[in-house]
Amino acid sequence: xxxxxxxxxxxxxxxxxxxxxxxxxxxxxxxxxxxxxxxxxxxxxxxxxxxxxxxxxxxxxxxxxxxxxxxxxxxxxxxxxxxxxxxxxxxxxxxxxxxxxxxxxxxxxxxxxxxxxxxxxxxxxxxxxxxxxxxxxxxxxxxxxxxxxxxxxxxxxxxxxxxxxxxxxxxxxxxxxxxxxxxxxxxxxxxxxxxxxxxxxxxxxxxxxxxxxxxxxxxxxxxxxxxxxxxxxxxxxxxxxxxxxxxxxxxxxxxxxxxxxxxxxxxxxxxxxxxxxxxxxxxxxxxxxxxxxxxxxxxxxxxxxxxxxxxxxxxxxxxxxxxxxxxxxxxxxxxxxxxxxxxxxxxxxxxxxxxxxxxxxxxxxxxxxxxxxxxxxxxxxxxxxxxxxxxxxxxxxxxxxxxxxxxxxxxxxxxxxxxxxxxxxxxxxxxxxxxxxxxxxxxxxxxxxxxxxxxxxxxxxxxxxxxxxxxxxxxxxxxxxxxxxxxxxxxxxxxxxxxxxxxxxxxxxxxxxxxxxxxxxxxxxxxxxxxxxxxxxxxxxxxxxxxxxxxxxxxxxxxxxxxxxxxxxxxxxxxxxxxxxxxxxxxxxxxxxxxxxxxxxxxxxxxxxxxxxxxxxxxxxxxxxxxxxxxxxxxxxxxxxxxxxxxxxxxxxxxxxxxxxxxxxxxxxxxxxxxxxxxxxxxxxxxxxxxxxxxxxxxxxxxxxxxxxxxxxxxxxxxxxxxxxxxxxxxxxxxxxxxxxxxxxxxxxxxxxxxxxxxxxxxxxxxxxxxxxxxxxxxxxxxxxxxxxxxxxxxxxxxxxxxxxxxxxxxxxxxxxxxxxxxxxxxxxxxxxxxxxxxxxxxxxxxxxxx
Amino acid sequence: xxxxxxxxxxxxxxxxxxxxxxxxxxxxxxxxxxxxxxxxxxxxxxxxxxxxxxxxxxxxxxxxxxxxxxxxxxxxxxxxxxxxxxxxxxxxxxxxxxxxx
Numbered sequence: 015x016x017x018x019x020x021x022x023x024x025x026x027x028x029x030x031x032x033x034x035x036x037x038x039x040x041x042x043x044x045x046x047x048x049x050x051x052x053x054x055x056x057x058x059x060x061x062x063x064x065x066x067x068x069x070x071x072x073x074x075x076x077x078x079x080x081x082x083x084x085x086x087x088x089x090x091x092x093x094x095x096x097x098x099x100x101x102x103x104x105x106x107x108x109x110x111x112x113x114x115x116x117x118x119x120x121x122x123x124x125x126x127x128x129x130x131x132x133x134x135x136x137x138x139x140x141x142x143x144x145x146x147x148x149x150x151x152x153x154x155x156x157x158x159x160x161x162x163x164x165x166x167x168x169x170x171x172x173x174x175x176x177x178x179x180x181x182x183x184x185x186x187x188x189x190x191x192x193x194x195x196x197x198x199x200x201x202x203x204x205x206x207x208x209x210x211x212x213x214x215x216x217x218x219x220x221x222x223x224x225x226x227x228x229x230x231x232x233x234x235x236x237x238x239x240x241x242x243x244x245x246x247x248x249x250x251x252x253x254x255x256x257x258x259x260x261x262x263x264x265x266x267x268x269x270x271x272x273x274x275x276x277x278x279x280x281x282x283x284x285x286x287x288x289x290x291x292x293x294x295x296x297x298x299x300x301x302x303x304x305x306x307x308x309x310x311x312x313x314x315x316x317x318x319x320x321x322x323x324x325x326x327x328x329x330x331x332x333x334x335x336x337x338x339x340x341x342x343x344x345x346x347x348x349x350x351x352x353x354x355x356x357x358x359x360x361x362x363x364x365x366x367x368x369x370x371x372x373x374x375x376x377x378x379x380x381x382x383x384x385x386x387x388x389x390x391x392x393x394x395x396x397x398x399x400x401x402x403x404x405x406x407x408x409x410x411x412x413x414x415x416x417x418x419x420x421x422x423x424x425x426x427x428x429x430x431x432x433x434x435x436x437x438x439x440x441x442x443x444x445x446x447x448x449x450x451x452x453x454x455x456x457x458x459x460x461x462x463x464x465x466x467x468x469x470x471x472x473x474x475x476x477x478x479x480x481x482x483x484x485x486x487x488x489x490x491x492x493x494x495x496x497x498x499x500x501x502x503x504x505x506x507x508x509x510x511x512x513x514x515x516x517x518x519x520x521x522x523x524x525x526x527x528x529x530x531x532x533x534x535x536x537x538x539x540x541x542x543x544x545x546x547x548x549x550x551x552x553x554x555x556x557x558x559x560x561x562x563x564x565x566x567x568x569x570x571x572x573x574x575x576x577x578x579x580x581x582x583x584x585x586x587x588x589x590x591x592x593x594x595x596x597x598x599x600x601x602x603x604x605x606x607x608x609x610x611x612x613x614x615x616x617x618x619x620x621x622x623x624x625x626x627x628x629x630x631x632x633x634x635x636x637x638x639x640x641x642x643x644x645x646x647x648x649x650x651x652x653x654x655x656x657x658x659x660x661x662x663x664x665x666x667x668x669x670x671x672x673x674x675x676x677x678x679x680x681x682x683x684x685x686x687x688x689x690x691x692x693x694x695x696x697x698x699x700x701x702x703x704x705x706x707x708x709x710x711x712x713x714x715x716x717x718x719x720x721x722x723x724x725x726x727x728x729x730x731x732x733x734x735x736x737x738x739x740x741x742x743x744x745x746x747x748x749x750x751x752x753x754x755x756x757x758x759x760x761x762x763x764x765x766x767x768x769x770x771x772x773x774x775x776x777x778x779x780x781x782x783x784x785x786x787x788x789x790x791x792x793x794x795x796x797x798x799x800x801x802x803x804x805x806x807x808x809x810x811x812x813x814x815x816x817x818x819x820x821x822x823x824x825x826x827x828x829x830x831x832x833x834x835x836x837x838x839x840x841x842x843x844x845x846x847x848x849x850x851x852x853x854x855x856x857x858x859x860x861x862x863x864x865x
Numbered sequence: 866x867x868x869x870x871x872x873x874x875x876x877x878x879x880x881x882x883x884x885x886x887x888x889x890x891x892x893x894x895x896x897x898x899x900x901x902x903x904x905x906x907x908x909x910x911x912x913x914x915x916x917x918x919x920x921x922x923x924x925x926x927x928x929x930x931x932x933x934x935x936x937x938x939x940x941x942x943x944x945x946x947x948x949x950x951x952x953x954x955x956x957x958x959x960x961x962x963x964x965x966x
Contacts, residue, residue: 114916118909152939153918181940270908304908308915312923335928338942342929436944439933448946449933552946553933554913559942 054104055137056095056216059125059161060145061154062111063429063558065173067091069145069203070108071570073213095213104216107139113153115160116264116307117272118473126264126273129164130257138166138257141219143212145171148178148185148200151323155315156308158194159229163263165256167219168196171212175200177559182326190322204564229314234299235266235306238292242266245281245288266292267307334429334559341430342557347437354430355456358421362414362460366491369413377406395599396592404591407763408584411461414491416576418460422453423571427563432555439553445534446541448474449553451481455533458488462825463583464575466832474551480540482832483842486825487533489526489817492764496816497525499768503789504809521810525817532818532849544841582831583824590762590823594733598759603730610723614716621712625705632701642705650695650702657688733759747815747851748808748858750797757815762823764816807861811854819850886957890936891950893927899955900924906952917943919953 060066074093091108109128110121117123131138144161146154162168170191178185191198197215201208231239242262243255264273266289278286293303302309340346381402388394425431431453439449450472458465465485472478501518508517622638629641641647684703692699728734737755744754752771760767771792795803820826826839833839893899901923904911918938919925928935933946945953 114913116912116916118913150940153941156916156918268909268912271912304911305904305915305920308912308918308920312918312920334942338929338935342935344931432944436933436935439944439946440931443946449944551910552948552950553944554917554946554949555944557935557942557944 053102054141054220055139056104056106056141056143057128057139058106058108058143058145059129059157060111061113061147061157061556063556064111064145064147064154065203066111066145067108068564068567069143069171069173069201069209069212070106071567072203072206072209073106095216104220112157114157115260116268119471120478121470123272126260129161129166130261141167141169141216143169143171143216145173145203148172148175149181149183151178151183151185152312152315152319155318156311159311159314160260162194162196163229163256163260165254167222169212169215169219170194170196170198171203171208172198172200173203175208176202176205184324184326186322186324190318193318193322229311231306231310232299232301235296235301238266238296239263242288242292245285246277263307265289266296267303269293269303332559337560338433338557341433342436344437344440347433351434351437354425358418359459361421362417366413366417370410373406373410373413377402377409381406392599396595399599400592400595401588403595403766404588404762405584407591407766408580408587411491412576412580415460415464415579416572418457419464419575420568420572422457423568424563426453427561427567429558429560432557435555436553436557445537446477447481447537448472448477448551450555451477454481454485455488458485458490461490461492461579461583462486462488462822463828464579466825466828467578467582469832473554476541476545477551479833479838480537480545482829483540483838483845484533484537486820486822486842486846487529487536487818489529490822492822493525493816495768496764497522497813499771499789500809500813503792504804504806521813525813528814528817528853532853536845536849582828586824586827587763591766594759594762594766597733597736598728598731600732601730602727606723606726606730610719610726613719613722617712617715617719621708624708628701628704628708632697646695646698647702647705650692650699651706653691654688654702654706657685657691661685661687728755746855746859747811748862749811750795750803752795753803753808753812757819757821760816760821762821764819764821767816767821805862805865807858807865810861811858814857815850815854817850818846818853820846887954888956889951890925890927890945890953890955891934891947893930893955895927895930898924898926898958900958901953902956903954904952905954906948910948910952914949914952924958925953925955 058066058070070091070093073095093106093108094103095106107128109125112122112125114122115126115129117126126132128136129139129142142161142164144158146158158168158170172185172187172190175185185200187198187200197219199208199211199215201212203209239259239262242265243258246258246262246265247255261273261277264271265277268274274289278289296303296306341350381398384402385394385398388397422431425434435449435452437449438452442449442451451469454465454468454472456465457468462485465488466482469478469481469485472481501521505518505521509515510517510520625638625642629636629638633641636644642651684707689703692703695702733755734751736758737751740754740758741749741751744751744757749757756767756771792804793802797803820843826843829839829842830836887902888899890899901919902921904914904919906914918941923938926937928937928942932950933944934950935942935944937943
């Protein structure tokens with residue numbers, strides 16, 4: 015094994031470990047008890063791109079769960095490893111990647127909080143595994159030296175040792191471990207080499223005490239640190255001396271940083287003054303407070319590395335440099351980026367389509383079978399129209415979201431995403447954002463929920479909030495059904511520019527462009543008003559070495575993100591769907607029930623009368639009930655049904671799309687083949703034809719009554735009332751109360767508007783955007799004075815409204831969680847709804863005057 | 866925040882840099898190597914850069930000029946925006962004649 019050459023002295027490493035032990039060895043029995051009493055916890059820390067998560071996955075065998083750190087929504091991955099042959103399981107946490115304990119971004123702040131046990135809900139980790147990139151030791155060791163002072167056993171995993179060797183970097187692991195005073199394990203995480211050694215080192219370290227090692231700071235700093243430790247200890251904020259010291263150092267040497275504001279918040283104004291005095295004294299002794307920590311630590315690191323690492327300068331023009339020449343080129347890079355994005359989106363729409371149809375039909379079948387199986391009533395309606403429809407409405411987007419996440423995972427894993435952010439930084443600056451806003455906004459084209467969550471990596475709070483607030487303007491997949499319905503029904507399929515484009519496709523593209531076009535000024539305005547002032551956070555991002563992406567990791571990330579989406583967005587959408595269902599269901603008008611019941615009885619009576627007439631004409635004096643069951647008639651009827659079925663089937667096979675609708679529309683016109691077959695049967699055949707016709711008429715009538723009833727219920731419901739209430743408001747948009755009502759009903763999620771319109775136009779809720787029935791009904795809908803409700807301007811105004819509005823409870827709930835305040839979701843909803851209203855009104859007014 | 870907490874010590878003011886051959890990172894030519902002599906910016910940004918390894922004495926190479934630019938620091942490519950490029954002061958790696966004294 016390649017690793018043996020770099021670390022032949024397994025036993026020596028253990029010696030090393032015991033050198034740093036200064037706690038009294040506990041007896042085996044007490045130790046066993048201790049282990050039994052509390053679960054042991056290991057935290058994995060390291061810089062970004064060091065293979066920390068890869069090691070985590072290998073340690074836990076990809077079996078782990080993703081949760082949140084209390085209070086903040088940074089993903090917290092935890093899994094278990096077996097503690098030795100018969101030992102108890104050890105919990106492993108994968109902490110977000112960070113360069114320093116002085117936190118910048120939100121997810122970095124979590125690291126120190128977890129390591130110091132600031133977070134009271136979970137105990138401090140017992141062991142810390144520091145993952146460092148062996149080919150990049152100096153910069154990686156900065157964090158390691160901070161970690162070494164925490165007073166916890168540390169295992170250093172020297173990852174990518176193979177890459178380091180290829181770059182001509184030789185590390186004397188023994189000497190290195192000796193200088194650091196901890197166990198050092200060389201590994202190649204992506205190949206799984208050395209992972210078992212890490213496991214062994216963790217278990218080994220559990221049974222040893224530790225002496226924390228401190229980097230030597232100048233005497234004046236140490237004095238101030240000691241003083242500050244006393245203040246903090248008096249405040250009772252930290253669990254032990256080491257933790258207190260680390261907290262004190264980060265507070266003292268990080269002016270204006272996260273820890274400073276946190277401690278001032280906790281210890282009060284007097285603390286700020288004390289801090290200022292102490293820093294002043296350090297400055298007077300000729301030290302620079304800001305650079306001090308870095309200077310001291312890097313000096314120590316340089317000393318260690320000069321003794322333990324030999325660098326033969328073998329660095330040639332690497333592959334990464336060659337790729338970067340193109341991908342980071344201001345012009346060629348943009349072309350490459352555009353090609354990659356175009357490929358991704360093309361793939362998303364091509365692959366997701368069939369999967370979405372599949373999800374849709376599964377839920378349609380589930381809904382139908384529940385509807386048949388359960389007795390009709392409120393509960394059935396709740397389950398079918400509330401729960402099943404709600405869950406279906408969430409899962410329909412899963413294919414697109416999963417595929418997008420897969421691509422993002424691949425692009426991130428291979429190192430390209432950092433280049434995309436780098437390349438777009440100067441363009442994003444123009445509207446007040448940075449390159450790091452690109453990935454969240456890109457994700458938002460599938461769904462704004464993961465987009466909003468992805469803003470966590472943006473350090474600048476104002477950039478992060480602006481990105482979050484404009485992310486819902488990107489045309490997400492939930493808008494597509496609305497666009498498709500409206501475009502298919504009201505935008506003519508006219509060719510443009512020869513046969514290259516057509517009006518429908520251009521309209522669809524226009525809707526996507528609209529979101530981006532509005533997002534740009536929105537970002538500029540938000541940045542100039544609500545998020546004004548403060549220093550500019552300029553671009554700062556590591557561009558990692560390119561590497562072959564791991565499919566397994568990509569699938570894994572896709573699964574994780576998909577899971578998070580279903581849980582986070584799903585619960586909200588389902589909950590709000592149920593509320594909207596209730597608004598649309600209640601109050602049930604008894605008059606409507608009675609009226610439609612009477613109507614139904616009339617239909618049945620008419621059918622019975624017809625049947626009786628047919629029966630008496632054929633065999634006078636016979637009873638209608640026995641007549642229909644008599645052999646010649648029953649046989650003939652069975653034949654008609656069989657023939658009809660066969661005809662429908664051949665139609666479906668030959669012309670899948672249209673056959674259904676043709677047969678549905680031409681119900682009355684019976685196929686000539688059937689007529690001839692019946693004629694051959696004589697009078698019985700003709701009678702059967704008449705019976706069949708009567709049945710068809712009855713069934714159609716009953717279906718119509720059902721639809722009318724659901725439409726009437728909806729009109730009488732709370733939602734219908736609300737729709738009529740807002741009619742004057744939506745009139746400038748060219749909408750009638752039914753569209754207004756559909757807009758209210760679609761608050762949980764935009765796509766619901768299609769189903770709601772189906773119900774409102776008396777078609778039953780099982781409508782989708784391709785239903786010809788809904789299209790025709792909408793085209794036929796009229797105002798009370800007979801003018802058609804829907805025309806091109808109205809359709810455009812609906813599309814523009816839904817392109818810009820924030821009709822998505824899940825997004826708002828996610829913004830609430832990410833910002834820990836109702837203020838931002840409220841602002842998002844109001845500015846987007848305002849914009850949507852104005853833009854839709856403008857569209858309608860202009861278009862209706864033009865046409 | 867009181868002014869006394871500003872990160873700049875006298876040796877890092879513009880005046881000192883203008884007298885010798887110290888240049889801002891932004892002024893480095895493509896593939897030119899420089900040695901970091903100081904960081905001159907607002908505290909949190911300065912601390913971030915320092916923690917990342919931009920400490921006095923370290924060698925950096927300009928890989929791609931522009932805003933943002935790419936520099937090579939100890940084998941790592943780091944993208945740096947305008948303000949950071951202005952904040953980092955460098956001295957020539959192999960000065961043609963004894964620099965600064």
